[in-house]
Amino acid sequence: MDIITTNNLELWYGSFQALKGIDMKIPEHQITAFIGPSGCGKSTFLKTLNRMNDLVPGVKITGEILYHGQDIYAPEVDVTWLRKRVGMVFQKPNPFPMSIYDNIAYGPRLHGTHSKAELNDLVEQSLRGAALWDEVKDRLKKSALGLSGGQQQRMCIARALSVQPDVLLMDEPTSALDPISTMKIEELMSDLKQQYTVVIVTHNMQQAARISDRTAFFLLGEMVEFDETERMFSMPSDKRTEDYITGRFG
Amino acid sequence: MDIITTNNLELWYGSFQALKGIDMKIPEHQITAFIGPSGCGKSTFLKTLNRMNDLVPGVKITGEILYHGQDIYAPEVDVTWLRKRVGMVFQKPNPFPMSIYDNIAYGPRLHGTHSKAELNDLVEQSLRGAALWDEVKDRLKKSALGLSGGQQQRMCIARALSVQPDVLLMDEPTSALDPISTMKIEELMSDLKQQYTVVIVTHNMQQAARISDRTAFFLLGEMVEFDETERMFSMPSDKRTEDYITGRFG
């Protein structure tokens, strides 16, 4: 089953075309990785999937993005609902300047959960889901800014989980982290795919090879190739992909 | 003849010792290169030679630096005189925001030359000395900021020459430049040593090997080895020097 489908997606920042005719089907309960050289449009494409690009002034989008068959750019779509279902984790860990508890409870409160008990439950669940519960359960009321970088990133994942999304979009979630934290998060992602669909942008081809089920290679706003990760890295069908993964450019 | 001699020079930034017991004799009319890994104290040592380190708050210096036999840290020494004699060129070209002419004339004016004819002469001489005259002679009144990076750096060398120094200190003068500009400046240095004593800091061992007569290798604030360049690169006497020039660290 494909959870997200894009048809001939094009995107302009003003007069600059950042995405060119992208057709992609993102399968449910798998990890899909986007790779490509800097500036090729990976982040841009990721952000169109939960409409975070709406915030950029001067953006123009044509084509379709279907989420469970529903066009997410249709006028009747409530973007807050969409973003609740399609969560996002950013490159740099970005905890709110509040307590760990309040960080995690932020989303649920927003969407109407106010009962103390329910919130406690959700916070614990989410933190467990992000493999952080044991490390922080005694300091939930402390500021989240006091966590280490890796912990902060896992907390951000927990925060994204707290609103019970379907899909998790992650834009280079480990590029600001040390190797050990990176490893923990990679492990976490493999766990997550049991319940969630994960889409990850990475500049690290080894990472894509290690953790993803399918990989898409972007170049200059085009999706050059999209295939099972193993096949892509062993026998890419496009010359440019091959050049890229063998390190000939980028 | 040695133009500069240091005896047991030590330097502290606050409580951090950046230079440890340096004894060095810098010969006249030669190019002396300082090499060593980042943070080893090359720039610091260079700057003590014309007392540019005086500007850093909390600096403490012991030992002696003799310039033509005179201790430059002696109380009666006029530091502006010293800096006129021992000129300096910096890593990043730093033209003043004025015309090329005024940039070059800045030093002479400073030291009391105001006659128009003399200034014109000096400007031409200095620019010729820095192999820049032909390129800029028609735009002397234009802003120096309009020059290319390599031209700017040669202009800075011309500016240093304009006050007729003995010694030119250069701190990585080509590290911000493209290969062609670098080559021009290396050629220029070889010309300059006819008239001046040149001391150059470089992070580029090939450069040191190409242009210098003697090379000093610094490590963690110590001068590990100081020898003729050819000998140093062919048969270093210290194990650490060998490790460094063969690329085993740094």
Add this chain to the structure above:
Amino acid sequence: DSGAPAEGSGESSPSGATQLSGKVSTNGSTSMEKVIGALSEAFMQQNGSVDVTYDPTGSGSGITAAKEGTADIGLSSRALKDEETADLEGTTVALDGIAIIVNKANGVKDLSLEQISKIATGEISNWKDVGGADAPIVMIGREAGSGTRDGFESITGTSEKCVYAQELTATGAVIAAVESNENAIGYASLSSVKDSVNMVTVDGVTPSEATVLDGTYKVQRPFVMVTKKGETLRPEVQAFIDFALDPANAEIIAGAGAVSVAK
């Protein structure tokens, strides 16, 4: 009409035809501003090289300035107190009526001194009690220390008992406040009152130059030039005081709205 005073001053000037020069500094009461302004303007027209300056700092500061010698002439819009006359000399140069003013829309034309004092103390608080419309009375006065307030309160016997709705720091402000409030009553230097407000008659007497001078209009106070006792004044300073006292210049003072005492 500057021709007339010019002649007069020539006669009264102690130094006769000799050219006066220098600076005369005056300092003090703000309500004397108009009178001093007019006098000094005329005086300087005649004596081109004398510079008369005026610092509107208030009567208290003016008296202090005279005492400390920081000004040649202190200006006070009240008579000197006993303890002040010990080392200061007060020369009354003019009298000033204190007009009782009401809004143009107010029908009340006359008040007795007693009614005024009752209004000031708040005993009478509605216009209907003094023959006006049924409306609250808004009493507007000056700040503590003002010569005008001092004069008004001592004559109406209301010292320390007045209940004000507003205390404003200048004559003009009082007039403006009365002008813009139908229920207001206030007091202001006669010299400054224009026809933007109504003056009530006090015990039937209309405030005017004549009634102030002959004393039938009771609410009045002096304008005083204060100098140090027993000190010979510089000729230009003496000349300025004489100029103010010269009957030939009474018109200048009258033009500024006050009543000259020169006879």
Add this chain to the structure above:
Amino acid sequence: MNTIFFLCGMTAILSVVVITLYMVLSGLPAIREIGLADFLFGKVWKSTAKDPQFGILPFILTSLYGTGGAILLGVPVGLLTAVFLSKVAPRRVANVVRPAVELLAGIPSVVYGLIGMIVLVPAVAKTFRLANGTSLFAAILVLAIMILPSIISVSETALNAVPPEYEEASLALGATKIETIFKVSIPAARSGIAAGVVLGVGRAIGEAMAVMMVAGNVANMPELFKSVTFLTTAVSKEMSYASGLQRQALFSIALVLFLFIMVINVILGCILKKKGGDK
């Protein structure tokens, strides 16, 4: 040259020392004579009476209430305007409103006083059916308008400095823009906003001329619709005429005002330093 520049640098210190010295030296004698408690907590100010009374509680309370009222009105409007400018307004609209705010800051205080006196005071009297419109309320309105620009500009700066990552995170959790602003941006900018408020407090407590023209200047205990005297106007209204103990007492009021301001400055300094420390 060093010495000359050093001396220039010392002028600021010197000025503060001289100001403090003069304030304290000229303010203390009257307090000593009247008695600190009687001075600060006395409810009656009759400075020229035969048996004068110098209680400045009415002035202190008026200044506090007046400032409080101005903050109460000015902060919501100011903060919301800042939010509007920083987060909501289309750029073209913001480019019109922002200079307008700057202009508001540039209007001299006497001009505010003038309009307050001519327009506001009669309007207050009419609206609330008062015999007399000069009042604490009129002063509060004028002060609220006068502190608006500083609150807006300081808050806007603070809001603009909120890292966009915070807002992105919130939006990505399905918050609306408004929810994001009020639940994340404003809390994150709170120390800057607090600085704006404290700055406004300083402005409001120190304003003299505009207040003088609309407050009525009677030494009443503060009531919303009565003429009142602020600390600043208490000083300026009687200063010209005062002598002796009355004059000294005025300097004592100024000393109290000065201490208020110094406390506010210190608070402001602390807030700003803490904010700097966060970064």
Add this chain to the structure above:
Amino acid sequence: MANYERDETGKIVIPPLSKGRRAYDLLIKGFLYLAALITCALLVGLIGYIFYRGLPNITWELVSTAPSALKDTIGILPNLLNTLYIILISLLIVLPLGIGAAVYLTEYATNRRLVWLIEFTTETLTGIPSIIYGLVGMLFFVQFCNLQTSILAGALTLVVMILPTIVRTTQESLKTVPESYREGALGLGATKWYMIRTIILPSSIDGIVTGCILAVGRIVGESAALLFTAGIGSIIAKNIFAAMSRSGGTLSVMLYVYAFERGEFGVAFAIAAILMILVLCINFAAKLVNRKLKNKF
């Protein structure tokens, strides 16, 4: 895992934003627009009213004559001049002082505590209200230095008041001068002062100009500090030196005097309109300089 409501084609059905949240959104948005509207309305109202009342009262006679008590006329020429004099004198004094202090702070000072102290006191001066400046100016300049109520005393008082503005803007722009300029000059054997004179100050001229403009704005609008120090004199002095030693009211002070003390509202509004025009010009000039500043770097 959520179960979606799906329509007949298999598309999921997306529920709209909950009523409560939508209402909250709308309400707050309403408040935001309201607040901005209030701010703008205030401004438009204020300025419109000032011009409406003031412009008709600006006559040639008003701006070209001195007031005469004899003729009972009002003119504000002396006050225009006084304003100019006070601006000139204060700037003349405050510029060297303020720039000097800023240069000391950024180029010379090595003692961290002293720097902190100077910056702290400078900040403190910003917070002191003008009425206090007025009082201390009266006590110190007028009485202690025996300058009398005079333009000089007023200007000196203002010097202290606007010192922080000059120091801060100069300091800001000194900090933007690249360190490499300093190294370049010193490396040629320049003394510090020569370097500052020839490189540092010329490079930060824009910031200094901005400071001046801000200071002029402050001086033009100031009243409380000047009332007790420069007074309300309205006589045209023979020259600026004669003017310095006598009382002189600036436009703002005279606006207060004409409105509040004399009830001459026509004149007051005329002055208010003139002041507003000045403020507009000052804001415009500051923008211009700022834009130039941005282009430069």
